[in-house]
Amino acid sequence: MITREKQRQPYRATPARRALGFVRNTWRGLTSMRTALILLFLLALAAMPGALLPQRNLNAPKTAEYIAEYGWWGRLLDRLQFFDVYSSVWFSAIYLLLMVSLVGCLLPRSLDYVRSMRARPVLTPRNLARMPHYRRAELPGGADDVLATAKSRLRGWRTSERTEAEGTRTISAERGYLRETGNLVFHFGMLGLIVAFALGKMFSYEGQVIVHADGSQFCNSGIFAYDSFNPGLRVDGTGLNPFCVKVDSFEAEYTDVGQPVSYEADLGYQSGEDLESGTWRPYHLEVNEPLRTAGDRVYLLGHGFAPTFTVTFPDGSVRTQSVQWRPVDQQTLLSEGATKFDPPGVTDTAQRRERQLAITGLFAPTAALQGKVLTSVDPRLTNPAVAVDVLRGDLNSDRSQSIFEVDRSMVDSGRLERVARENLDVGETITLDDGTTVRFDGVRNWVSLQVSHDPTQGWVLGFAVAMLLGLAASLLIKRRRLWIRVAPAAESDGERHTVVEVGGLARTDQAGYGEEFTRIAGDLLSRDRKAR
Amino acid sequence: MPVNETLSQYSDWSYTTAVAVYVLAMVFFLVEQSFGRKGRQAAARTRERARELVGAGAPADTGTAPPPVEHTGQRPRRDRSERLGRMGVALTVLGVLLHAAALLLRGLATSRVPWGNMYEYIMIVCLITVVTWLVVARKFPVRHLSAFVLLPVVILMFVGGTMLYAVAAPVQPALQSYWLVIHVSAAAASSGVFLVPGVASLLYLVRERHDRDPAAFARFGPRLPAADVLDRIAYRTTVFAFPVFTFGVLCGAVWAEAAWGRFWGWDPKETVAFVAWVVYAAYLHSRATAGWRGRRAAIINIVGFSVTVFNLFFVNLVTTGLHSYAGVS
Ligand code: HEM
Numbered sequence: 022m023i024t025r026e027k028q029r030q031p032y033r034a035t036p037a038r039r040a041l042g043f044v045r046n047t048w049r050g051l052t053s054m055r056t057a058l059i060l061l062f063l064l065a066l067a068a069m070p071g072a073l074l075p076q077r078n079l080n081a082p083k084t085a086e087y088i089a090e091y092g093w094w095g096r097l098l099d100r101l102q103f104f105d106v107y108s109s110v111w112f113s114a115i116y117l118l119l120m121v122s123l124v125g126c127l128l129p130r131s132l133d134y135v136r137s138m139r140a141r142p143v144l145t146p147r148n149l150a151r152m153p154h155y156r157r158a159e160l161p162g163g164a165d166d167v168l169a170t171a172k173s174r175l176r177g178w179r180t181s182e183r184t185e186a187e188g189t190r191t192i193s194a195e196r197g198y199l200r201e202t203g204n205l206v207f208h209f210g211m212l213g214l215i216v217a218f219a220l221g222k223m224f225s226y227e228g229q230v231i232v233h234a235d236g237s238q239f240c241n242s243g244i245f246a247y248d249s250f251n252p253g254l255r256v257d258g259t260g261l262n263p264f265c266v267k268v269d270s271f272e273a274e275y276t277d278v279g280q281p282v283s284y285e286a287d288l289g290y291q292s293g294e295d296l297e298s299g300t301w302r303p304y305h306l307e308v309n310e311p312l313r314t315a316g317d318r319v320y321l322l323g324h325g326f327a328p329t330f331t332v333t334f335p336d337g338s339v340r341t342q343s344v345q346w347r348p349v350d351q352q353t354l355l356s357e358g359a360t361k362f363d364p365p366g367v368t369d370t371a372q373r374r375e376r377q378l379a380i381t382g383l384f385a386p387t388a389a390l391q392g393k394v395l396t397s398v399d400p401r402l403t404n405p406a407v408a409v410d411v412l413r414g415d416l417n418s419d420r421s422q423s424i425f426e427v428d429r430s431m432v433d434s435g436r437l438e439r440v441a442r443e444n445l446d447v448g449e450t451i452t453l454d455d456g457t458t459v460r461f462d463g464v465r466n467w468v469s470l471q472v473s474h475d476p477t478q479g480w481v482l483g484f485a486v487a488m489l490l491g492l493a494a495s496l497l498i499k500r501r502r503l504w505i506r507v508a509p510a511a512e513s514d515g516e517r518h519t520v521v522e523v524g525g526l527a528r529t530d531q532a533g534y535g536e537e538f539t540r541i542a543g544d545l546l547s548r549d550r551k552a553r
Numbered sequence: 554m555p556v557n558e559t560l561s562q563y564s565d566w567s568y569t570t571a572v573a574v575y576v577l578a579m580v581f582f583l584v585e586q587s588f589g590r591k592g593r594q595a596a597a598r599t600r601e602r603a604r605e606l607v608g609a610g611a612p613a614d615t616g617t618a619p620p621p622v623e624h625t626g627q628r629p630r631r632d633r634s635e636r637l638g639r640m641g642v643a644l645t646v647l648g649v650l651l652h653a654a655a656l657l658l659r660g661l662a663t664s665r666v667p668w669g670n671m672y673e674y675i676m677i678v679c680l681i682t683v684v685t686w687l688v689v690a691r692k693f694p695v696r697h698l699s700a701f702v703l704l705p706v707v708i709l710m711f712v713g714g715t716m717l718y719a720v721a722a723p724v725q726p727a728l729q730s731y732w733l734v735i736h737v738s739a740a741a742a743s744s745g746v747f748l749v750p751g752v753a754s755l756l757y758l759v760r761e762r763h764d765r766d767p768a769a770f771a772r773f774g775p776r777l778p779a780a781d782v783l784d785r786i787a788y789r790t791t792v793f794a795f796p797v798f799t800f801g802v803l804c805g806a807v808w809a810e811a812a813w814g815r816f817w818g819w820d821p822k823e824t825v826a827f828v829a830w831v832v833y834a835a836y837l838h839s840r841a842t843a844g845w846r847g848r849r850a851a852i853i854n855i856v857g858f859s860v861t862v863f864n865l866f867f868v869n870l871v872t873t874g875l876h877s878y879a880g881v882s
Contacts, residue, residue, distance in 0.1 A: 054842045058835055065831040065860075072824040072868065079819070107819050218817070227814065280722065283729070309730045309812050320814045473814040481816065485803050492799055496792045496837075 051118070052125030060119045067115055071106035074098065078105065078251070120215060127208055134201055141181040142193035145504040146524065152504075154525035154538040158546040163517050164190055164507045167545075171505050174544050178503065189508040197501055197528075203494025210488035214481055221477035223255040231345050233327060234271035234286060234466040241265070241317065241472055262315040262474065264292035267301060271324055271466040279352065279399050284308050286321055286468050311473075320471040323348075328384050328407055329462040330360050335455055338365040345467045346384050347425050353397035356384045358425045361416055374415040379427045379437070380459060382409035388446075395444055404446075405464050411441040411451060500528040503541065521546060557662040561721040564658035568676065571651035572710050574644055575683070575703050581641035582700035585634045586776060638696050645683060645699065652680045662721045668737045669724035671869055675713035677738075678865075679706045681745025685790065689749060693786055695778055702752050732808035739801030740826075744861050746794035747833075750787035751858030754851035757783040761848055784847065787854055788840065795833050802826055825864040832857040 034042075050056055075083040084104045088095035102109035149155055160167060171192055172180065178194040185191060228247035232239045244250045244258035252258060267289040274282040289301030292315035304312045312319040327343040334340070346358025364376040385397035388406035395408035414437035417428040431437035443451045445461040452458050503525045510518035523542045527534035656676055660667035667673045686702045689695065724733070756777055763774025777783070805823070810816040817823060836853040839845035 054838060055845070058838045058842055058845065061831050061835040061838065065828045065835070068824055068828050068831070071819050072821040072828075076819065276722075309732075309808075311811060311814070318810075318814065322814075471814045475815070478810065478816055482807070485806070489796065489799055489803055493796045496796055 048125060051122050054126075057119070057122050057126060060115060060122055063115045064119060067112050068106070070103050074103055074106075076104060076106065078108075116215070120212065123208060123212055127205065127212070131205060134205055137201070138198065142179055142195040142502065144183070145185075145191040145193050145506055149504055149506055149522045149524035152524035152526050154535065154542070155523070156542040156546055157520070157522045159510050159518050159520050160546065161516060161518055164509060164519050167507050167519050167521055168192060168505070171545055174541065175503070185506075187508075189506055191507070192505045194503045194505075195501070196503075197498050199494050200498040200500045201495075203491040203496075203498065206491030207488050207495055208491075210484045210491055214484035214488065217477040217480040217484060221253075221475050221481065223253045224477070225253045225473070225475040226256045226258075226261075227251045227474070228472045229322065229469060230472070231325075231467050231469045232266070232268045233343065233345070234268045234324075234468055236267060236269055238265055238267045239470065241315075247472075262292070262317050263296060264290060264315040264317065265296065266290045266312070266319060266470070268468055268470075271468050273324060273400070275399075275401055279401070281400070284321055284324060286324075288312065288319075290314055290319075316476070317472055317474045320473065322469045322471050324466055324468045325354065326356055326384055326386060326402070326405075327465045327467050328358075328360070328405075329465060330380050331460045331462050332362050332378060333458045333460070334365055335457055336366065340365060341462070343465045344424060349383075350397065352400065354386050354400040355395075355397035357382070358384070359427050361418065361427070363418075377414065377416045377418065378457070378459075379412040379416055380409050381412065381427055382407060384464070386464075390444065393444065402464065406444060406446050407461050408444045409442070409451075409459075409461075410439050411443075411453065411459055412437050413440045413453075414438050499534055501534050501537070502526045502528065503538070505545065556721045557664075558721075560658045560662035564655045564662060564721070567651050567655035567658060568710070568714060571648045571655060572707060572714065574648035574651060575707050575710070578641045578644035578648060579700045579703040579707065581637045581644060582697060582703070585638040585641065586697045586700060634697075641699060642687070642690070642696060645687065645703070649680065649683050649687070652676070652683065656680060659721060665724065666734050666737075668741060669733070670719040671717045671865075672713050672719045674737070674741060675709050675717065675865070677741045678745040678748075679710050679713075681742050682706055682748045685746045685749050689786055689790065693778070693782055695782070695786065698752075698756065698777070701756060702749060705748060705752065730808060730812065732804060732811070736801055736804040736808050739797055739804060743794040743798035743801055744865070746790055746797070747858050747861055750790045750794070750854050753783045753787040753790070754854040754858075757787065757851045758848065758855075761851070780847075784851070787851065791833065791836060791854060791857075795837070798830065798833070802830060821868045822864065825860060825868050829857055829860040829864060832860055 075087050077084045088099055106112055175194050178196045180192050180194040182192050228250040230239050230247045241261050241264050269287045271286045273284050286306040288304045288306050290304055291301055306312055306321045325348045327345045329343040331341045340362055342360050344360045346356040348354045348356045359379050359381040362378040367373040383395050384407045385395050386402045387397055387399035387404045389396050389398045415431055417431050422428050440453050441451050447463050450458050450460040506522045508520045510520045525538040656667050668677050757780055759770050760777040760780045763770040806816040839850040839853055
């Protein structure tokens with residue numbers, strides 16, 4: 022044959038051959054089991070810092086704090102992407118290499134697999150007694166009898182009957198092909214999962230928004246509608262799936278000691294055709310029960326309070342606002358915030374900037390006073406009260422700022438001045454020096470919602486389930502072989518006898534085949550042959 | 554739902570008694586394992602039975618396995634250490650019953666599944682470990698090693714019952730879901746089983762070291778079963794626990810999608826579970842890789858278990874993530 026002739030020629034290492042050899046060796050190295058093993062280790066090792074160091078995408082403020090605290094060390098870790106482990110160059114490199122290795126490993130194994138699924142069980146070894154499992158017996162009856170019994174006993178096994186050169190007859194049987202199937206399903210499933218996961222990271226987004234639980238609405242019409250928004254790499258904020266939600270009410274339930282038992286909100290939502298027809302469909306939103314609509318999910322993340330203040334200005338005009346304050350203590354829902362007012366009817370910017378008002382301080386759903394200091398002793402709304410500073414002056418509201426705070430630099434520079442400090446129960450009023458009154462009217466609930474979009478998560482789930490099933494098959498099924506050889510025995514008493522040998526081998530190193538083998542061999546070799 | 558204080562109290566007593574019974578069983582096993590001549594006999598007996606077992610299910614490369622030895626059905630003579638070992642098993646079973654009762658009573662007291670905080674979680678993990686070990690010790694001749702499994706169990710239960718003890722209480726809203734039942738049971742079951750291969754691999758290392766150099770562990774080494782048996786125990790238990798663990802992680806992801814808005818977010822607990830999963834996958838690979846079977850595989854298995862323990866303690870107690878357990882103070 023041609024190949025053989027070629028082999029006989031002296032081997033000359035041309036540069037092209039050398040390059041080819043290098044590529045082939047690299048590929049072999051990369052797809053060898055040992056490399057896969059080392060890459061798995063590296064992956065485990067590389068994932069670890071993500072659990073030990075704060076991660077920017079999970080907790081940006083804490084990350085910044087950590088970097089500041091550790092000085093040059095923190096900055097070095099930052100440069101090396103230790104605070105963004107899962108999007109870092111090195112983490113991606115490892116898992117990409119692992120993917121390559123996986124593909125390189127799966128392709129040849131898939132071919133082998135197809136081949137082995139077509140192949141007949143292997144020839145019976147010459148010397149069956151050398152097999153780890155072996156039994157031998159002399160039975161009455163002819164070889165045909167014995168083989169027929171064996172065939173029926175080996176139902177479920179793939180068998181192949183052969184006659185050997187010496188006239189002896191054998192059956193080779195093999196079972197547990199599903200093991201290799203499972204193994205391939207598992208590894209392909211993992212490949213699919215990784216790809217789907219990576220695609221998901223590109224096309225997903227997540228946004229948070231606070232909505233008052235008084236019939237207020239939120240529409241998924243663009244990034245501007247959110248308080249915060251984390252887009253995937255390929256999301257620019259246009260073309261979000263359109264839908265709206267309207268939060269009608271919120272209810273929280275607690276145990277006697279103030280441990281939360283349940284959070285629930287009643288919503289209306291509309292998407293698709295409902296948007297045109299203006300139909301609101303009801304939904305009862307709970308923790309663990311997100312609203313799924315228009316390919317997005319809406320979650321109830323948390324809740325808090327929005328105290329309502331009414332300011333009556335000296336000219337008699339009245340302004341009322343309920344702005345969300347944020348909880349500073351999750352146990353008692355003591356909250357802080359800043360409710361800001363523009364003086365009405367003032368068009369001159371400079372003048373307006375001297376007369377802006379801010380009500381800042383603490384809100385307690387169940388107030389308790391320690392001296393004059395307001396605290397909250399319970400997250401339930403049983404005795405609401407506020408402890409507020411009223412500030413007057415320039416809020417610097419042209420600059421974007423947190424809705425929960427006033428611009429401290431204005432206070433420091435004296436352009437924003439404290440004009441009152443009081444504790445108020447519901448209905449109580451502060452009167453300022455210029456006759457303005459500030460009344461604490463009551464409180465509303467707000468909920469914080471999260472909208473999540475991930476177009477590939479169904480795929481990820483599908484692949485994960487395939488992996489799990491493949492894994493179970495691959496680990497729990499044993500690939501095992503069994504051989505039977507029958508030969509006529511020397512006739513001693515005129516009756517036909519047959520020597521039957523049974524050998525067995527488990528192809529994987531799982532113990533436990535011994536029991537099965539003993540059972541089968543026992544059936545095959547028993548004299549009364551009930552197994553028929 | 555109000556908490557039934559009386560049942561909770563009974564649960565605590567049952568727990569404490571179970572720990573005490575385990576300690577006592579441990580003493581019995583230690584005596585069996587290590588008492589002078591008798592102990593060596595026990596080990597010799599073990600080796601004999603191990604050889605039979607190898608004969609019945611050995612891999613191909615053993616080559617010249619003798620034809621299977623039929624069991625004579627005749628029990629070896631029971632000496633004192635043998636009796637001690639049997640009493641140890643009886644005590645362990647008693648401990649398991651008390652342990653299970655503690656768990657059950659806790660569940661009844663709080664009217665929910667009893668794995669809502671670390672104390673309860675450790676309780677169920679340890680229960681599963683001991684039950685797994687009892688099963689393993691029926692299949693493999695390793696009863697005299699029971700103390701090495703009971704020791705970490707007792708330590709864990711002591712730590713759980715003292716430092717991490719939490720009064721019976723309902724769980725917070727995010728934990729109220731049937732996924733709690735499924736996800737946490739799978740996690741607990743796999744962690745509990747994983748302790749067994751961890752211990753077996755550790756003993757494997759000792760035995761293997763002794764086989765290479767008889768001067769090392771000269772007294773302890775010979776009392777251990779053949780390295781091969783320990784390796785097989787580690788493999789079979791890992792192979793059982795790994796799919797369960799995978800299932801647990803999968804359920805966790807499904808639950809996280811419903812509760813937190815994403816199925817995977819590299820929360821510390823998720824990350825460390827991922828690391829443990831990869832390490833166990835590496836263990837399985839190492840057994841199919843030339844040059845990595847045996848000692849290196851055993852080391853990887855131990856690393857896997859260390860990561861599991863790390864996940865339980867460090868991640869729960871030190872880092873702050875979404876995986877909050879009520880009542881760890
Ligand atoms: C992406 C990371 C990988 C993971 C998490 C992984 C996981 C696993 C697991 C859990 C098993 C156990 C199933 C069994 O024993 O039958 C396994 C088996 C196997 N894997 Fe992988 N694998 C990965 C990559 C690879 C790669 C790159 C290769 C090729 C070099 C490979 C080749 C194999 C082989 C040949 C087996 C069968 C071993 C045996 O029968 O014991 N795997 N893998």
